[in-house]
Each structure stands twice: as C-alpha cells, then as structure tokens.
Amino acid sequence: MIILAATPIGNLGDASRRLIEVLENAEIVAAEDTRTTAHLLRALQIENRPRLIALHDHNEKHMAAELAALAAEQDIVVVSDAGMPAVSDPGYGLVVEAVAQGVTVTAIPGPSAVLMALAISGLPTDRFTFEGFLPRKPGERRTALRAVASEKRTMVFFESPARLASTLADMGAAFGADRRIAVCRELTKFFEEVRRGTASELVEWAEKGVKGEIVVVVEGAAPASVSVEDAAAQVEALVGGGMRLKEACAEVAAATGLSSRDLYQQALAARKP
Numbered sequence: 001m002i003i004l005a006a007t008p009i010g011n012l013g014d015a016s017r018r019l020i021e022v023l024e025n026a027e028i029v030a031a032e033d034t035r036t037t038a039h040l041l042r043a044l045q046i047e048n049r050p051r052l053i054a055l056h057d058h059n060e061k062h063m064a065a066e067l068a069a070l071a072a073e074q075d076i077v078v079v080s081d082a083g084m085p086a087v088s089d090p091g092y093g094l095v096v097e098a099v100a101q102g103v104t105v106t107a108i109p110g111p112s113a114v115l116m117a118l119a120i121s122g123l124p125t126d127r128f129t130f131e132g133f134l135p136r137k138p139g140e141r142r143t144a145l146r147a148v149a150s151e152k153r154t155m156v157f158f159e160s161p162a163r164l165a166s167t168l169a170d171m172g173a174a175f176g177a178d179r180r181i182a183v184c185r186e187l188t189k190f191f192e193e194v195r196r197g198t199a200s201e202l203v204e205w206a207e208k209g210v211k212g213e214i215v216v217v218v219e220g221a222a223p224a225s226v227s228v229e230d231a232a233a234q235v236e237a238l239v240g241g242g243m244r245l246k247e248a249c250a251e252v253a254a255a256t257g258l259s260s261r262d263l264y265q266q267a268l269a270a271r272k273p
Contacts (some may be wrong), residue, residue, distance in 0.1 A: 002068070003077045004091060006110025007082040009213070010189035012043055014111045022077055022108060024048045024171040028057040030067055031078040032090050040079075050077070060090050064097035065175065071103045083113055084214075088132045088158055093225035108175045110132040113187050114156050117215035120194055121154075128154040134167060141167065145174035146250045150259045154174040159214045161185075165206035170201030171218065176254040180219040186212035231256050239267075 034052040085091030140222035238248035253260035
C-alpha cells in the first residue's frame with residue numbers, strides 16, 4: 001500500500017508514535033528531499049535505514065506509475081519535508097495513479113500548518129477554504145485574489161516571506177481595507193509569531209523584513225449589503241469616470257461582497273441592444 005505520513009512542521013516533539021513506528025519498519029520511503037528525510041530519521045533516533053526514493057514536483061509525473069506498481073507488492077511510506085504529503089507538496093499525482101491501479105492508499109495523520117494557523121488566527125473556523133500558494137507573477141496573483149474577493153468562508157494561503165508584503169498589499173486592494181487578516185509565522189518553532197490586523201497594517205510590518213514559513217489566514221467576505229443591480233450602477237459610474245470595466249467590477253465587488261464575475265456579466269448584459 002501507499003502510506004502518506006505527516007511529518008513535523010517544525011517541532012520534532014510533534015512526531016507521533018505511529019509515525020516513528022512506521023519509519024522504524026519501513027523498507028521504502030518516497031521523500032520530497034531525501035537529505036531532509038535522512039536528517040529526520042537521525043533526529044528521531046531511528047536506526048532503520050530504508051531505501052530512499054526522491055519524489056518531488058519535478059519527477060512525480062513520471063515516477064508515479066512506477067511507485068504505484070511497486071506499492072502493489074510492498075508498502076511505500078511517502079513523506080514531504082514537513083506536514084502532510086499531497087497538500088501543497090508532492091504526493092497527489094502518486095495517489096491518483098495508485099487509485100487507478102487499485103493500490104490501497106492510507107495516511108498517518110499529524111501536524112498541519114493549515115489547521116494550526118486557522119485555529120489560532122482568531123477568525124471564523126466553522127467554514128474555510130485552503131487556497132495554497134498564490135501565483136508568483138504580480139498580475140496573475142492579483143487576478144487570483146480578485147477571483148476569491150467575494151468568498152464568504154475564511155481563506156488560508158501559503159506565502160513566501162519574500163513576497164509577503166506585496167501579497168498583503170494586493171489583498172488589501174482586492175478584499176478591501178477592513179478585511180481582517182492573520183499572518184502566522186514559524187508555527188510550532190521557537191520564534192512562532194501571529195500578527196493580526198488589516199492588510200495595510202500588516203504591510204507596514206512585513207516591509208521591514210520577515211523570515212520563516214508563512215501562513216496567511218483571511219476573513220471571508222461579509223454578506224452583500226447592496227443588490228447586484230445597485231452595484232452594477234456603481235460599476236457603470238466608475239467606468240464612466242474612465243476606469244476599465246474589469247477593474248471597476250473588482251473594486252465594487254471588494255466593497256460590497258458581491259461576485260466580480262456576476263457584476264461583469266451584469267454590465268455586459270446591460271450593454272446589449
């Protein structure tokens with residue numbers, strides 16, 4: 001079978017007894033980085049030295065079929081550098097291939113940066129969506145943020161410390177000035193930190209320089225306070241003032257909680273003869 005094994009995201013004390021037992025008896029471990037996994041085995045004082053096979057973003061596509069076939073004959077433990085494999089880490093492609101080949105897939109639960117950040121953010125936890133990493137290119141990132149500006153569930157993002165300030169600025173533009181955000185840094189580690197505030201407040205802090213692993217938790221959009229028709233009129237007013245239609249829709253959507261796409265379609269429909 002395939003065993004997806006969650007590993008500590010920072011604190012070795014979070015390694016479960018079940019994880020240690022499985023690694024102590026594993027014959028094959030598919031690892032995101034074999035060097036990181038070798039270090040983990042030593043740090044956990046595991047004497048077993050399983051065969052380590054690299055499984056990362058660049059080779060998973062062509063390795064998946066081979067590993068799934070191998071897993072039909074013997075167990076393969078799959079680990080990423082931290083957290084649960086297949087969640088913003090290698091593993092998803094292997095799981096898809098294993099399912100297609102009829103190979104059993106199971107998991108060893110464990111630490112999750114997504115759930116930990118959500119729990120300590122101070123934002124609603126009853127319904128949430130995980131958005132993973134935003135696009136690196138500024139234009140694509142802004143487009144992605146505008147697409148979720150009207151999402152009413154709490155949103156969880158991963159981000160690089162080098163891009164954090166610009167991402168927070170883009171979030172402020174897409175979501176509005178009052179949307180609450182929590183930036184969680186170095187979770188479970190010695191320098192663990194949570195910063196809470198609006199995008200503009202957090203940009204000022206982030207611009208001074210931030211290090212470590214980053215999770216950004218964003219409050220969902222408030223229920224729409226105006227009708228689509230009234231919001232569409234606001235869009236037309238902005239367009240009349242010289243703003244491009246898509247930008248006007250995004251601005252009104254951020255302010256009202258309505259869907260930018262719905263406003264755009266409404267504006268196009270209104271222009272038809």
